[in-house]
Amino acid sequence: MSNVVTAFSRAETTAMDAALEAALRGPRGANPLVGAVVVDPSGRQLVTGYHRGAGTAHAEADAIAQAAAAGLDLRGSTMLVTLEPCNHVGRTGPCAQAIIAAGITDVIYAVDDPHDPAAGGAATLREAGVKVRSGLAAGEALELNRDWFLAVAAKRPFVTLHIAQTLDSRIAADDGTSQWISSPESLADNHGLRARIDAILVGTQTVLVDNPRLTARDASGATAGRQPLRAVMGLRDIPPDAAVRGEDGRVLHLPTRDPREALTLLYAAGVRHLMVEGGSRILSAFLAARLVDELIVYLAPTLLGSGTPALDGLGITTLADAQQWEWDQSDGGSVRTLGRDLKLHLRPQTTQPLEPQPSRSGAETAMGGY
Amino acid sequence: MSNVVTAFSRAETTAMDAALEAALRGPRGANPLVGAVVVDPSGRQLVTGYHRGAGTAHAEADAIAQAAAAGLDLRGSTMLVTLEPCNHVGRTGPCAQAIIAAGITDVIYAVDDPHDPAAGGAATLREAGVKVRSGLAAGEALELNRDWFLAVAAKRPFVTLHIAQTLDSRIAADDGTSQWISSPESLADNHGLRARIDAILVGTQTVLVDNPRLTARDASGATAGRQPLRAVMGLRDIPPDAAVRGEDGRVLHLPTRDPREALTLLYAAGVRHLMVEGGSRILSAFLAARLVDELIVYLAPTLLGSGTPALDGLGITTLADAQQWEWDQSDGGSVRTLGRDLKLHLRPQTTQPLEPQPSRSGAETAMGGY
Numbered sequence: 114m115s116n117v118v119t120a121f122s123r124a125e126t127t128a129m130d131a132a133l134e135a136a137l138r139g140p141r142g143a144n145p146l147v148g149a150v151v152v153d154p155s156g157r158q159l160v161t162g163y164h165r166g167a168g169t170a171h172a173e174a175d176a177i178a179q180a181a182a183a184g185l186d187l188r189g190s191t192m193l194v195t196l197e198p199c200n201h202v203g204r205t206g207p208c209a210q211a212i213i214a215a216g217i218t219d220v221i222y223a224v225d226d227p228h229d230p231a232a233g234g235a236a237t238l239r240e241a242g243v244k245v246r247s248g249l250a251a252g253e254a255l256e257l258n259r260d261w262f263l264a265v266a267a268k269r270p271f272v273t274l275h276i277a278q279t280l281d282s283r284i285a286a287d288d289g290t291s292q293w294i295s296s297p298e299s300l301a302d303n304h305g306l307r308a309r310i311d312a313i314l315v316g317t318q319t320v321l322v323d324n325p326r327l328t329a330r331d332a333s334g335a336t337a338g339r340q341p342l343r344a345v346m347g348l349r350d351i352p353p354d355a356a357v358r359g360e361d362g363r364v365l366h367l368p369t370r371d372p373r374e375a376l377t378l379l380y381a382a383g384v385r386h387l388m389v390e391g392g393s394r395i396l397s398a399f400l401a402a403r404l405v406d407e408l409i410v411y412l413a414p415t416l417l418g419s420g421t422p423a424l425d426g427l428g429i430t431t432l433a434d435a436q437q438w439e440w441d442q443s444d445g446g447s448v449r450t451l452g453r454d455l456k457l458h459l460r461p462q463t464t465q466p467l468e469p470q471p472s473r474s475g476a477e478t479a480m481g482g483y
Numbered sequence: 484m485s486n487v488v489t490a491f492s493r494a495e496t497t498a499m500d501a502a503l504e505a506a507l508r509g510p511r512g513a514n515p516l517v518g519a520v521v522v523d524p525s526g527r528q529l530v531t532g533y534h535r536g537a538g539t540a541h542a543e544a545d546a547i548a549q550a551a552a553a554g555l556d557l558r559g560s561t562m563l564v565t566l567e568p569c570n571h572v573g574r575t576g577p578c579a580q581a582i583i584a585a586g587i588t589d590v591i592y593a594v595d596d597p598h599d600p601a602a603g604g605a606a607t608l609r610e611a612g613v614k615v616r617s618g619l620a621a622g623e624a625l626e627l628n629r630d631w632f633l634a635v636a637a638k639r640p641f642v643t644l645h646i647a648q649t650l651d652s653r654i655a656a657d658d659g660t661s662q663w664i665s666s667p668e669s670l671a672d673n674h675g676l677r678a679r680i681d682a683i684l685v686g687t688q689t690v691l692v693d694n695p696r697l698t699a700r701d702a703s704g705a706t707a708g709r710q711p712l713r714a715v716m717g718l719r720d721i722p723p724d725a726a727v728r729g730e731d732g733r734v735l736h737l738p739t740r741d742p743r744e745a746l747t748l749l750y751a752a753g754v755r756h757l758m759v760e761g762g763s764r765i766l767s768a769f770l771a772a773r774l775v776d777e778l779i780v781y782l783a784p785t786l787l788g789s790g791t792p793a794l795d796g797l798g799i800t801t802l803a804d805a806q807q808w809e810w811d812q813s814d815g816g817s818v819r820t821l822g823r824d825l826k827l828h829l830r831p832q833t834t835q836p837l838e839p840q841p842s843r844s845g846a847e848t849a850m851g852g853y
Contacts, residue, residue, distance in 0.1 A: 279805065280780060280827075281794045282652035290802035397788060410650060414829055416806040418767060418797025424651045427788025432660035435649065436786040439823070448818055448825065453809070455818065455827075457650075459784055 121249045124156025125221055128193045129250045133223075135163040136172065136195050136257055140444040141407050141460075143271050143311065143386030145258040147172040149194040151180065151187055151217065159185055167309060167386065173198050173208040177215045188216030195254045197226040197247065198234035209234030213241045221246045223254030227265045255467040260406035260460060262467060269376040270387040273310065274399055275303065275409040276423045284393060285421040289322070296452030297332075299411040304329050306409075308337040311384040312365075314375070315357070316395040317347030326356045327390065342384060346375050346395060372399045393425045400436065401427040403461070408438060410457040437462035491619045494526025495591055498563040499620045503593075505533040506542065506565050506627055510814040511777050511830075513641050513681065513756030515628040517542040519564040521550065521557055521587065529555055536679060537756065543568050543578040547585045558586030565624045567596040567617065568604035579604030583611045591616045593624030597635045625837040630776035630830060632837060639746040640757040643680065644769055645673065645779040646793045654763060655791040659692070666822030667702075669781040674699050676779075678707040681754040682735075684745065685727070686765040687717030696726045697760070712754060716745050716765060742769045763795045770806065771797040773831070778808060780827040807832035 121129075128150040136148030147164040149172040160183070162176025170178060173194055180187050198208035198220065212220060212234075220243055226233040238245050255262060264271045277295040278284050285291035293300060307313055307329035319325065329337040343357050346367040351357065358364050365382060367375045372395075379387055389399050399405050429435060438459040440447035449456045491499075498520040506518030517534040519542040530553070532546025540548060543564055550557050568578035568590065582590060582604075590613055596603040608615050625632060634641045647665040648654050655661035663670060677683055677699035689695065699707040713727050716737040721727065728734050735752060737745045742765075749757055759769050769775050799805060808829040810817035819826040 280652070280808070280829075281792065282650070286802040286805070287800040292802070294802065294805075400786060401788070414808040414810060414832075416770060416794065416797060416799075416808070417802070418771070418794045418799050418806075420799075422651065422792065424786065424788045427786060429786075429788050429790075430657040432656040432662070432664065432787070435656065435664075436788075438650070438784040438786070440784060457825075459650075462784075 121221065121246075122156065124152060125191070125193060125249065128152045128156075128158055128191075129195070129221065129223065131158060131161060132172075132193050132195050133250060133253055133257060135161045137443045138445075139164045140166045140309075141261075141271075141441065142273065142309065143167050145196055145261045146443055147194065147196045149173045149176045149192055151176055151190050151192050153190050159187070159190060171199060171208050172196075174211050177211050180215070186216075188218075190217050191219035191221065192217050193221045193249070195223045195250070195257065197222045197224065198238065199226065199232065200234035200237050201232050207234065207237075209237040209241075212238060213243065217243065219244045219246075221249050223247065223250045227262055252467075256463070259463065259467055264406060269373075269380050269404075270311065270384045271406050272376070272387050272389060272399065272404055273306070273407040273409065274389040274396060274405045275306075275411065276391075276396060277303070277411040277413075278423045279413050279415045279417050281416050281418060282423045283417040283420040284391070284423050286417055287420050289421075291323070291421075294413050294415065295411045296413065296454040298452030299413075299454045299456065301332055302451055302456060303411070304331065304337070306388060307341055308339050310341050310386045310388045312342035312344050312379055312382075312386075313388045313390050314344040314346055314367075314379075314395065315390045316392055317345055317349040317351065318394060319390070319392045320345055320351055320355050320357050321349070322392075324356050325390075326359065328359065341388070342379075342382065344375070344379060344384075344387075346370070346372075370398070372402045372404050376404065393421055393423055397424045397426055400424065406460065407441065408457075408459040410455075410459070411451065412455045412457060414453055414455075439463070491591065491616075492526065494522060495561070495563060495619065498522045498526075498528055498561075499565070499591065499593065501528060501531060502542075502563050502565050503620060503623055503627060505531045507813045508815075509534045510536045510679075511631075511641075511811065512643065512679065513537050515566060515631045516813055517564065517566045519543045519546040519562055521546055521560050521562050523560050529557065529560060538679075541569060541578050542566075544581050547581050550585070556586075558588075560587050561589035561591065562587050563591045563619070565593045565620070565627065567592045567594065568608065569596065569602065570604035570607050571602050577604060577607075579607040579611075582608060583613065587613065589614045589616075591619050593617065593620045597632055622837075626833065629833065629837055634776060639743075639750050639774075640681065640754045641776050642746070642757050642759060642769065642774055643676070643777040643779065644759040644766060644775045645676075645781065646761075646766060647673070647781040647783075648793045649783050649785045649787050651786050651788065652793045653787040653790040654761070654793050656787050657790050659791075661693070661791075664783050664785065665781045666783065666824040668822030669783075669824045669826065671702055672821050672826060673781070674701065674707070676758060677711055678709050680711050680756045680758045682712035682714050682749055682752075682756075683758045683760050684714040684716055684737075684749075684765065685760045686762055687715055687719040687721065688764060689760070689762045690715055690721055690725050690727050691719070692762075694726045695760075696729065698729065711758070712749075712752065714745070714749060714754075714757075716740070716742075740768070742772045742774050746774065763791060763793055767794045767796055770794065776830065777811065778827075778829040780825075780829070781821065782825045782827060784823055784825075809833070 132148035136146040502518035506516040
């Protein structure tokens with residue numbers, strides 16, 4: 114923690130803890146989990162915000178909007194936020210400007226925005242006379258979005274992989290039937306996720322066998338407004354009449370069996386959040402390559418005893434080498450009930466925590482370490 | 484519900500609902516889940532009891548003991564209980580006598596004790612001048628212990644089967660390593676269960692490969708006071724030096740591959756609660772025969788990708804024939820955290836509810852229907 118150069122008050126530390134906790138309420142994905150808490154000069158917490166996922170207000174804007182709705186005056190207050198406020202005009206407007214406009218005079222953030230340093234809002238805030246400090250709870254803030262930081266650093270999409278399986282981890286019966294192992298509520302949850310991601314990936318085998326549409330649809334079967342890019346990975350051709358082709362041209366053939374290469378191609382196509390859908394060979398390839406940032410298991414209370422296993426080999430031969438995962442508490446908790454199914458939410462187990470880098474805030478150092 | 488011949492008051496119905504709910508706090512097993520609520524003449528609920536499992540006080544005795552501890556006088560009150568009070572002097576004394584001694588003047592129970600009619604306490608209560616009615620919430624009470632009623636009727640042990648598996652339902656890696664897929668907390672939970680059941684069953688294959696002791700042990704490895712009978716099923720001999728032989732002679736070889744035959748032999752040996760431990764062939768045989776009343780899955784947040792699947796076939800070839808299970812809310816809920824593992828608790832899905840039989844209470848009809 115070499116970059117913690119400022120002493121923080123007890124109230125500031127407590128407020129940052131609250132911001133970290135608030136961040137967990139949001140969903141994982143292409144955007145990091147971020148929480149923000151505003152305290153008045155006496156240290157009293159006025160308002161708490163968090164980021165509800167891509168396309169919605171950032172945590173800072175969320176907190177400021179809540180304060181406005183409650184008629185709270187934030188002039189002279191301090192904002193504690195788990196990630197450096199943004200400076201860019203994206204879908205939601207720059208947070209640095211919103212903070213300045215709200216009259217907030219102090220900002221304490223945990224870690225630098227890992228993108229291009231120019232994107233960070235710290236310099237903008239300082240230029241406007243806001244006192245900016247950073248590094249408080251940097252380790253916790255990195256841990257909160259460990260997999261997102263790593264994906265950003267690697268310039269690849271954040272990867273969500275889901276498995277819809279029986280208790281005995283079968284994704285299809287002996288005769289190939291698989292519709293539907295999951296409950297209607299799980300299917301709806303999955304379609305809700307499809308509408309939020311940038312791309313959905315299957316293998317050519319799945320296209321040839323199941324012929325899926327891969328569109329995001331609501332309960333009535335109607336197509337959602339926002340649709341993911343449909344990516345098909347593998348060396349075989351996509352049949353001309355495959356349902357995945359759709360009519361909007363938003364389908365991409367990735368002529369590779371290497372998940373890393375697939376991610377490079379997808380990133381180049383602008384994909385920042387990918388959902389790996391199946392089949393078992395594709396699921397296994399991404400898992401074996403350790404390229405999965407978020408694992409969702411829809412677990413139906415059923416047994417098949419045989420049929421297609423969810424995974425067909427990870428190159429592991431002995432228990433000591435088993436892949437370790439941990440329960441992800443974000444987005445409503447690690448276990449949720451969806452109809453008769455359980456939805457399990459996991460992330461890769463920390464092997465070693467990310468080291469906070471010297472902050473570039475007020476220094477020359479850039480966040481090149483990731 | 485042809486046996487509901489008495490009208491019950493709203494207070495009585497409410498109290499019976501509370502008794503049904505209290506019953507769920509207990510663990511499943513060789514004894515049924517039972518709850519009891521005592522109300523005063525104005526209908527106010529005075530005390531609630533439930534059965535905490537084999538060897539502990541029955542729900543009625545639990546409620547009466549709680550009242551005594553709280554200095555409550557139960558004379559002139561009404562007890563609502565989800566199962567006919569017992570009449571036998573077992574490990575815990577007859578409840579009928581305890582009810583009479585407490586001065587309770589009215590008893591309403593949901594369903595008859597399905598054992599030998601002479602075991603039921605209704606007649607004893609009536610002879611002592613207690614007003615006895617039955618049939619209130621009989622359907623719910625049967626459903627509460629559906630699998631127990633069926634096991635009693637079939638004169639076979641109640642069967643608990645557990646699987647200790649990875650997320651992808653492997654119970655050993657390619658090289659056979661399996662110690663330990665589960666967390667220490669799951670292992671401790673399992674040993675706690677071993678100390679409460681009558682017998683634990685494995686196949687000869689498991690004895691030959693894993694050479695387990697099958698004793699109930701505490702965290703320090705010390706042997707628990709109460710030990711289950713160790714049953715080994717299969718046609719091959721148990722090696723003379725097998726650990727399962729132990730030193731207490733409490734080992735039983737069941738020379739059969741038929742789970743029904745194994746259960747008949749175990750019932751004859753006095754076993755009323757059996758835990759099926761493994762391996763996958765034995766687990767699959769009991770599941771395929773639909774002889775499992777309670778399914779416990781210890782789910783570790785790990786992936787192996789290959790290795791030994793928990794099950795090796797249930798004779799199911801298409802999804803429509805998948806075995807359906809439902810989440811069991813008894814004993815602390817259907818999902819519990821045990822260290823890093825989840826413990827999932829399931830029971831067979833109701834295909835058709837048990838029909839309440841005409842009550843023998845106050846009639847000639849015996850409970851022969853089960």
